[in-house]
Structure formats: C-alpha cells, structure tokens
Amino acid sequence: MSDAAPKKTSGLGPNGDAVQGFIDKLGALPAGDHVVHGMVKAADAPGGLMLAHVGDCDHWVYIAASAIQKITDTGRVTCLGHSHTTADIQLKDPTSDLEMAFAGIANLHRQALAKVHSLPTRALIGDPCPPGFHLGRDQFGNLSCQPGP
Numbered sequence: 577m578s579d580a581a582p583k584k585t586s587g588l589g590p591n592g593d594a595v596q597g598f599i600d601k602l603g604a605l606p607a608g609d610h611v612v613h614g615m616v617k618a619a620d621a622p623g624g625l626m627l628a629h630v631g632d633c634d635h636w637v638y639i640a641a642s643a644i645q646k647i648t649d650t651g652r653v654t655c656l657g658h659s660h661t662t663a664d665i666q667l668k669d670p671t672s673d674l675e676m677a678f679a680g681i682a683n684l685h686r687q688a689l690a691k692v693h694s695l696p697t698r699a700l701i702g703d704p705c706p707p708g709f710h711l712g713r714d715q716f717g718n719l720s721c722q723p724g725p
C-alpha cells in the first residue's frame with residue numbers, strides 16, 4: 577500500500593466533497609415559501625431591484641429592498657444573446673392582512689401554474705388511447721391504439 581492511493585472521502589468520486597458541500601448548503605437553505613429565484617437588475621427607482629423569470633426579460637417586477645430578508649447571487653444566465661445576473665431572494669414573511677392576502681394569492685397562482693406544467697407529462701404517462709382501445713403494436717411493430725380493452 578503506497579501513500580499515493582486516493583484518499584477515501586465521501587465515496588462520491590473526485591468531486592464528492594464539492595457535491596456533499598452543495599448538498600449541505602441545500603439543507604441550510606430556508607425551506608419557506610417566500611424564496612424566489614430569478615433574473616435581477618437594478619431598478620430605475622432607488623431602494624429596490626427588478627426581478628424576472630429566467631429567460632423572460634420582457635416582464636420585470638419591482639421588489640423593494642425593505643421586503644427582502646436575504647439575497648444570494650447565483651451567477652448569470654444567457655438570454656437571447658445577452659446575459660443577466662440571477663439570484664435567490666428570500667422575502668420577509670408577510671405580516672399584515674394585506675401582505676398575507678397577496679402571498680396567498682401568489683401561492684394559488686404558483687400551484688395553478690405547476691398543474692398546467694404537469695399536464696403534458698401526465699398525458700404521456702397515462703394511456704393516450706380513447707375508450708375501447710389500448711396502446712399496442714401493430715403488424716409493423718409501431719405503437720398505436722388497437723381496438724380492445
């Protein structure tokens with residue numbers, strides 16, 4: 577046994593320590609509903625920043641600095657030939673009735689969007705054939721809807 581033998585670490589390969597470090601960091605992230613990830617830029621008005629969904633720099637919303645609990649620079653993304661800074665923004669917990677109403681409505685929208693996004697996947701997983709047919713192979717070996725249960 578020589579000293580050149582690779583040092584046993586996390587068992588995750590040469591980058592294992594970096595991977596484990598990342599996983600540890602994930603565990604340390606706030607689990608709350610008030611963390612948004614997106615592209616950010618300076619706002620025209622002072623005291624805040626502009627936030628947009630990654631890949632859509634046509635639509636920005638203003639986020640006041642006073643609403644932000646914590647912000648983490650997460651690098652840059654390319655976007656139609658240019659690039660934007662991205663960040664994780666942890667918003668402060670809503671406290672007033674009005675803030676809680678807006679947060680609740682935002683949550684409803686997010687759940688509705690998640691539902692829409694999952695629809696095509698669900699259709700692919702399920703049997704795409706109409707009642708009275710089943711998915712099978714025809715005489716040419718191609719998948720198609722065959723008559724029968």
Ligand SMILES: [Zn+2]
Binds near residue numbers: 632655659660
């Ligand atoms: Zn852009």
